[in-house]
Amino acid sequence: MQAWKEYQSANKDRFLNELLELLRIPSVSAKSEHKQDMTACAEAVKKRLLEAGADKVDIYPTDGHPIVYGEKIIDPAKPTVLVYGHYDVQPAEPLELWKSGPFDPVIIDGKIFARGSCDDKGQVYMHVKALETMVKTNSLTNNIKFCIEGEEEVGSPNLGKFVKENKNLLKADCVLISDSAMISLDTPSIDIGVRGLSYIEVEVTGPNRDLHSGVYGGAVANPITILAKMIASMHDENNHITIPGFYDDVVVANDEERKLMAQAPFDEKEYKDDLGIKELWGEKGFTTNERTGIRPTLELNGIWGGYTGEGAKTVLPGKAFAKISARLVPNQNSDKITELLINHIKKIAPPYVTVKASLHHGGEPYMTPIDSKAYKAAAKAMETTFGKAPIPVRGGGSIPICALFEKELGIKIVFMGFGLDSDNLHSPNEKFNVENFYKGIETIPYFHKYFSEMS
Amino acid sequence: MQAWKEYQSANKDRFLNELLELLRIPSVSAKSEHKQDMTACAEAVKKRLLEAGADKVDIYPTDGHPIVYGEKIIDPAKPTVLVYGHYDVQPAEPLELWKSGPFDPVIIDGKIFARGSCDDKGQVYMHVKALETMVKTNSLTNNIKFCIEGEEEVGSPNLGKFVKENKNLLKADCVLISDSAMISLDTPSIDIGVRGLSYIEVEVTGPNRDLHSGVYGGAVANPITILAKMIASMHDENNHITIPGFYDDVVVANDEERKLMAQAPFDEKEYKDDLGIKELWGEKGFTTNERTGIRPTLELNGIWGGYTGEGAKTVLPGKAFAKISARLVPNQNSDKITELLINHIKKIAPPYVTVKASLHHGGEPYMTPIDSKAYKAAAKAMETTFGKAPIPVRGGGSIPICALFEKELGIKIVFMGFGLDSDNLHSPNEKFNVENFYKGIETIPYFHKYFSEMS
Numbered sequence: 001m002q003a004w005k006e007y008q009s010a011n012k013d014r015f016l017n018e019l020l021e022l023l024r025i026p027s028v029s030a031k032s033e034h035k036q037d038m039t040a041c042a043e044a045v046k047k048r049l050l051e052a053g054a055d056k057v058d059i060y061p062t063d064g065h066p067i068v069y070g071e072k073i074i075d076p077a078k079p080t081v082l083v084y085g086h087y088d089v090q091p092a093e094p095l096e097l098w099k100s101g102p103f104d105p106v107i108i109d110g111k112i113f114a115r116g117s118c119d120d121k122g123q124v125y126m127h128v129k130a131l132e133t134m135v136k137t138n139s140l141t142n143n144i145k146f147c148i149e150g151e152e153e154v155g156s157p158n159l160g161k162f163v164k165e166n167k168n169l170l171k172a173d174c175v176l177i178s179d180s181a182m183i184s185l186d187t188p189s190i191d192i193g194v195r196g197l198s199y200i201e202v203e204v205t206g207p208n209r210d211l212h213s214g215v216y217g218g219a220v221a222n223p224i225t226i227l228a229k230m231i232a233s234m235h236d237e238n239n240h241i242t243i244p245g246f247y248d249d250v251v252v253a254n255d256e257e258r259k260l261m262a263q264a265p266f267d268e269k270e271y272k273d274d275l276g277i278k279e280l281w282g283e284k285g286f287t288t289n290e291r292t293g294i295r296p297t298l299e300l301n302g303i304w305g306g307y308t309g310e311g312a313k314t315v316l317p318g319k320a321f322a323k324i325s326a327r328l329v330p331n332q333n334s335d336k337i338t339e340l341l342i343n344h345i346k347k348i349a350p351p352y353v354t355v356k357a358s359l360h361h362g363g364e365p366y367m368t369p370i371d372s373k374a375y376k377a378a379a380k381a382m383e384t385t386f387g388k389a390p391i392p393v394r395g396g397g398s399i400p401i402c403a404l405f406e407k408e409l410g411i412k413i414v415f416m417g418f419g420l421d422s423d424n425l426h427s428p429n430e431k432f433n434v435e436n437f438y439k440g441i442e443t444i445p446y447f448h449k450y451f452s453e454m455s
Numbered sequence: 456m457q458a459w460k461e462y463q464s465a466n467k468d469r470f471l472n473e474l475l476e477l478l479r480i481p482s483v484s485a486k487s488e489h490k491q492d493m494t495a496c497a498e499a500v501k502k503r504l505l506e507a508g509a510d511k512v513d514i515y516p517t518d519g520h521p522i523v524y525g526e527k528i529i530d531p532a533k534p535t536v537l538v539y540g541h542y543d544v545q546p547a548e549p550l551e552l553w554k555s556g557p558f559d560p561v562i563i564d565g566k567i568f569a570r571g572s573c574d575d576k577g578q579v580y581m582h583v584k585a586l587e588t589m590v591k592t593n594s595l596t597n598n599i600k601f602c603i604e605g606e607e608e609v610g611s612p613n614l615g616k617f618v619k620e621n622k623n624l625l626k627a628d629c630v631l632i633s634d635s636a637m638i639s640l641d642t643p644s645i646d647i648g649v650r651g652l653s654y655i656e657v658e659v660t661g662p663n664r665d666l667h668s669g670v671y672g673g674a675v676a677n678p679i680t681i682l683a684k685m686i687a688s689m690h691d692e693n694n695h696i697t698i699p700g701f702y703d704d705v706v707v708a709n710d711e712e713r714k715l716m717a718q719a720p721f722d723e724k725e726y727k728d729d730l731g732i733k734e735l736w737g738e739k740g741f742t743t744n745e746r747t748g749i750r751p752t753l754e755l756n757g758i759w760g761g762y763t764g765e766g767a768k769t770v771l772p773g774k775a776f777a778k779i780s781a782r783l784v785p786n787q788n789s790d791k792i793t794e795l796l797i798n799h800i801k802k803i804a805p806p807y808v809t810v811k812a813s814l815h816h817g818g819e820p821y822m823t824p825i826d827s828k829a830y831k832a833a834a835k836a837m838e839t840t841f842g843k844a845p846i847p848v849r850g851g852g853s854i855p856i857c858a859l860f861e862k863e864l865g866i867k868i869v870f871m872g873f874g875l876d877s878d879n880l881h882s883p884n885e886k887f888n889v890e891n892f893y894k895g896i897e898t899i900p901y902f903h904k905y906f907s908e909m910s
Contacts, residue, residue, distance in 0.1 A: 090770075091768050097664070210881070212879075214850075217851065231679070232684040277663075277808075279805075301762055301767070302760065305757065313545055322679075353732075360767035395669075425667040
């Protein structure tokens with residue numbers, strides 16, 4: 001498709017500049033102070049979709065942040081691909097660790113540094129520019145729908161309702177999502193699964209106020225110490241999770257799948273050097289790729305309590321807090337695990353303190369079959385532009401809405417991610433390689449072409 | 456001393472208003488942003504001492520915050536009392552828990568609410584107004600020196616040097632300190648000891664940056680989990696501290712002292728109700744008063760790591776931190792325990808992380824003899840104004856400079872505290888009962904009178 005190549009080559013600088021503009025909007029869904037930025041970002045996505053050639057684009061308000069729906073229907077009888085993505089981003093904190101402003105995108109050494117560059121604005125924008133490429137070169141062979149939400153990073157609390165109420169609008173033959181990573185440009189890969197999530201917050205209350213640690217210390221339980229003991233008890237010496245019932249529903253990967261996984265390239269020294277760690281950690285009996293792919297985990301995402309400022313304060317705090325999340329694998333259920341977590345935490349709380357635990361959000365694990373048309377089209381598209389067949393791998397992250405799409409729309413999902421694990425998703429200095437951005441724009445039209453041909 | 460009573464009665468409103476003015480200065484020594492407030496507060500103390508009748512008052516700069524030295528010498532041959540106190544205060548955080556501004560003093564139900572109201576500006580100011588009372592009624596029978604520092608809440612890092620270099624200036628027959636509490640107005644008491652302190656900060660580093668908890672969780676050690684395990688390991692199931700050697704130098708109180716301590720009034724239900732807790736916590740084999748008086752402790756003063764803002768962020772943080780302090784009893788040594796703590800924490804750090812631990816500040820425990828002239832004068836003064844003899848008790852807090860005063864100046868210290876344990880020292884809504892403030896001003900002149908008479 002020489003026309004695509006020529007069009008993209010002639011417009012590549014503009015594509016990039018448009019993305020940078022989108023990255024300047026601080027669309028942090030978790031923080032209420034960014035409500036207006038969220039609306040502005042939804043408007044910007046709408047505008048770009050229309051410019052790219054969408055027939056109609058609407059912004060659907062929700063109880064939270066709005067959803068952008070757009071479509072380009074060339075012929076209702078042709079196959080339809082539903083592109084899902086999100087325009088919201090994770091909070092940028094800790095700000096002091098960013099080398100440039102999180103919403104002040106800069107390109108250094110061929111990498112776009114900005115919050116959302118890879119997750120997911122940059123990857124959403126590949127689809128917008130792929131649409132433009134096909135429209136402007138009159139080569140679109142299928143219908144494309146876009147569902148770009150603003151609450152993925154907070155667990156998609158309102159998307160479920162929208163999908164249920166708009167099944168006809170969203171009717172499609174497959175869902176295509178670019179919100180994940182590939183191994184590298186040299187080793188293309190496709191995620192065949194995402195993990196589920198149960199994200200809770202814990203509040204441990206000891207005394208009804210902060211106390212002088214000299215006057216009361218030793219006689220009144222310290223909520224930080226108690227919380228630490230509770231956290232410590234949740235992994236045993238083999239780094240297994242100790243919560244009774246936690247592993248009950250886990251579908252253990254069979255030897256064949258584990259053998260296949262072991263073939264994915266993994267250089268332990270390179271991995272450790274990149275992270276600056278001396279030793280790997282993890283559940284005994286599993287490799288690193290297995291620990292992040294096929295096993296559930298329990299992570300501390302945040303902890304705070306007492307005096308955390310400059311200098312010293314001799315306080316015995318009244319409260320301590322933690323944010324804790326579990327990643328789930330097939331066949332675990334998010335609601336069930338959340339209940340298990342909350343009950344367990346309350347159960348192990350000693351009588352010196354009172355403990356509250358509540359859900360932030362959850363999502364189900366999802367596996368996609370590698371014999372579906374959508375998977376085959378994605379694999380063929382990547383082989384076309386990368387020159388080698390992608391490896392199927394299990395991703396460690398979560399996209400809460402996957403299970404719901406399949407259930408409500410009755411269609412399969414395919415993940416075509418162009419990010420890298422080292423892109424600092426959810427971390428300071430999030431980046432997206434310019435080359436990966438362009439590679440995505442180059443590959444996506446082939447997906448549509450092959451998917452139409454196979455349908 | 457009818458003249459004292461009349462003078463104080465005629466000026467009581469002014470005394471209180473002057474204190475409120477002093478409390479408006481946010482003299483937080485721990486935070487560099489308050490450097491100018493510290494200077495302003497030292498100047499205010501100087502001004503008030505001169506107004507009260509001091510012959511000369513000087514502000515001595517140090518490498519940190521300045522020291523206010525003042526004196527009223529009536530006759531070098533007469534006994535001299537050195538009053539020690541501090542004009543600096545603890546940080547006011549968490550601000551959201553204050554019912555009124557920490558530096559906006561208000562009087563509600565006979566209580567002065569403000570940071571420093573009790574610890575220690577209010578108690579220092581009792582001495583200033585006691586001086587004024589004696590000067591204005593021409594009834595001073597001894598010399599009084601004042602050493603009011605600005606770094607007590609950060610461990611008095613520069614006072615030691617000042618004392619060593621100014622032994623002549625500070626020459627006295629005893630040190631009188633009001634920086635502690637009494638049981639209640641109905642049950643006056645005098646602290647006969649303060650605990651020492653070793654305050655450290657711990658930094659646990661895992662990966663060299665924050666990571667996506669889905670992509671890396673389960674394969675890379677989470678610094679919060681590791682820190683929690685380290686903290687949890689430092690108390691055993693009997694709440695004994697597990698650090699090898701920690702108790703080695705503790706002078707175990709004998710049965711007689713423990714029997715005496717048991718006579719101090721203690722109502723467990725009232726204590727628990729005041730704090731809003733269901734169960735007491737502490738080292739097995741000791742009572743609550745023993746746990747806070749004669750036993751060393753290890754407290755978590757602060758912890759932080761990862762995402763602590765609104766909502767959820769699925770991050771595996773690069774670092775986690777804690778502020779940890781030990782309270783020490785005779786015959787423990789602060790330097791030795793600090794080294795023990797730091798070495799222990801580094802030793803128990805697993806190979807997945809690197810751990811830094813460093814000293815914030817320390818101080819030695821101190822015991823004062825109850826057969827000294829100073830103690831006897833204090834007890835008699837309290838008996839005079841309270842109508843009953845004070846009970847000697849061991850305080851749980853720390854005044855880092857006590858041991859140094861005794862060593863460098865060769866004199867004993869007496870603690871005459873007028874605060875209450877329930878005054879929320881170091882906590883939001885710190886208070887000082889107006890009645891206790893006046894009771895201190897009433898009692899202090901008797902101390903000077905009796906001390907002169909006994910000398």
